[in-house]
Amino acid sequence: MIIDTHIHLDDKRYKDDLDEVLNRARVGGVKKFIIPGADPSTIEKAIKIAQNNEDVYFAIGVHPYDLDSFENLNFEQYVSHEKCIAIGECGLDYFRLEGTDEEKQILKQKQKEIFIAQIEIAKKYKKPLIVHIRDASRDSKEILLEYNASEIGGVLHCFNADEELLSLAKENFYFGIGGVVTFKNAKKLINVLPKNPLEKLLIETDGPYLTPTPHRGQRNEPIYTLLIAEKIAEILNKPLSVIENITTSNAINLFHIS
Ligand SMILES: [Zn+2]
């Protein structure tokens, strides 16, 4: 059994065959699905999917690329929903920043403010965080420590293999491993993976993005969590069933779903 801890089922690329996507995954052993919040314009869709499917949960949050929508998002309205299990994805992403150095500084500052605001919301409502970090490990770690995010913990989704982040395992943080681990150029992640405590690993697809080998170029979907679990088992030299059981109980521990 596997839990797909990060799957954008509210993405338009699933709108025509969502039930088939979910059923394929269920038959393959995927037990639960978590839709992260990213773009608030699709949150109603995410809630509807979670209401219609007992095994689907959602999170509420604003991605660092969608900062403008933060002000209009009424977190309070959503956090009390019984299927809302986390705050995020939120975090820092410096990969695609555009403009002059000065403009980039302003954007970074805004990302930080909105990340901090979401950490505070998570603490207030006692929900774990789904954290998105790209090209911003040092600043992200600093903020998580400074604002005591360990109170609620969370997942560093799509773990970027940066060793600097490994110490956050001691601060109640988990590491989301996705399709990247199957890529030919994943050497860094493959080297770092054994240094991750097993009791802090989670599996995620991040579908429709980051499709694992051998399906690269196609839409990603939750059934492919199996390919990720197999690859992790191979790297750590453990039976597949051990990887499935541990990552599933890790997800249950973090998100309090049973
Ligand atoms: Zn992300």
Ligand SMILES: [Zn+2]
């Ligand atoms: Zn995502």
